[in-house]
Amino acid sequence: MNWGASTLAREAMREFKFLICGPHQSGKTTFMSNVVETFRPRQDFPETDYEPAQTADEFGTTEVAPGLKYLFYSSPSPRRFDFLWEVYAENCSGYVFIVDSTQPETFLEVRYALEHLLNYRSVPFIVAANKQDLPDAFTHDLIANALHLDSSANVIPCIAIRKPSAQTAFEVLLKRVTI
Numbered sequence: 079m080n081w082g083a084s085t086l087a088r089e090a091m092r093e094f095k096f097l098i099c100g101p102h103q104s105g106k107t108t109f110m111s112n113v114v115e116t117f118r119p120r121q122d123f124p125e126t127d128y129e130p131a132q133t134a135d136e137f138g139t140t141e142v143a144p145g146l147k148y149l150f151y152s153s154p155s156p157r158r159f160d161f162l163w164e165v166y167a168e169n170c171s172g173y174v175f176i177v178d179s180t181q182p183e184t185f186l187e188v189r190y191a192l193e194h195l196l197n198y199r200s201v202p203f204i205v206a207a208n209k210q211d212l213p214d215a216f217t218h219d220l221i222a223n224a225l226h227l228d229s230s231a232n233v234i235p236c237i238a239i240r241k242p243s244a245q246t247a248f249e250v251l252l253k254r255v256t257i
């Protein structure tokens with residue numbers, strides 16, 4: 079085996095990691111599956127007592143061009159997972175926080191994850207104010223306020239069930255990342 083050649087091949091491939099974080103049912107799976115090429119759904123453990131929502135989440139990849147790849151990891155946002163965020167945040171180029179805009183009781187959870195992650199490692203981020211198609215959705219401005227963000231520029235109205243909407247939100251993040 080030619081170890082030197084395989085190391086060179088790895089170096090030639092530039093990979094950028096993105097973390098998708100948000101409360102249970104906020105739309106992480108939907109968002110990720112609409113922005114990636116290959117999607118590996120969450121592996122559940124039917125033989126154990128694990129509740130599906132408590133297992134590690136999905137992984138996805140997109141090969142943008144030969145030699146350029148995006149990797150996507152997703153993690154639930156309750157505080158008990160903060161050890162996971164830090165693992166995923168390592169070498170991460172950007173964060174996507176998904177908020178269910180119809181669930182104000184989850185905004186505090188998102189605010190904690192956002193502050194914790196940015197404090198741990200400050201990289202470009204967006205908040206996808208998801209489910210804007212539903213009549214009781216809070217506006218992205220109100221969500222920016224609830225998350226104590228100085229400006230609503232990073233809070234993108236989103237309907238993740240519509241592929242172009244998820245992709246547009248992700249492109250806003252990509253523009254802020256140095257690739």
Ligand SMILES: Nc1nc2c(ncn2[C@@H]2O[C@H](COP(=O)(O)OP(=O)(O)O)[C@@H](O)[C@H]2O)c(=O)[nH]1
Pocket residue numbers: 100101102103104105106107108109208209210211212236237238239240
């Ligand atoms: N109406 C609406 N439903 C959505 C949207 N995004 C996700 N959902 C639904 O919300 C539920 C939870 O989404 P999912 O992606 O599984 O959330 P996760 O737990 O964060 O991975 C599913 O039934 C989705 O179809 C959206 O933009 N609008």
Ligand SMILES: [Mg+2]
Pocket residue numbers: 106107108135
């Ligand atoms: Mg999911």
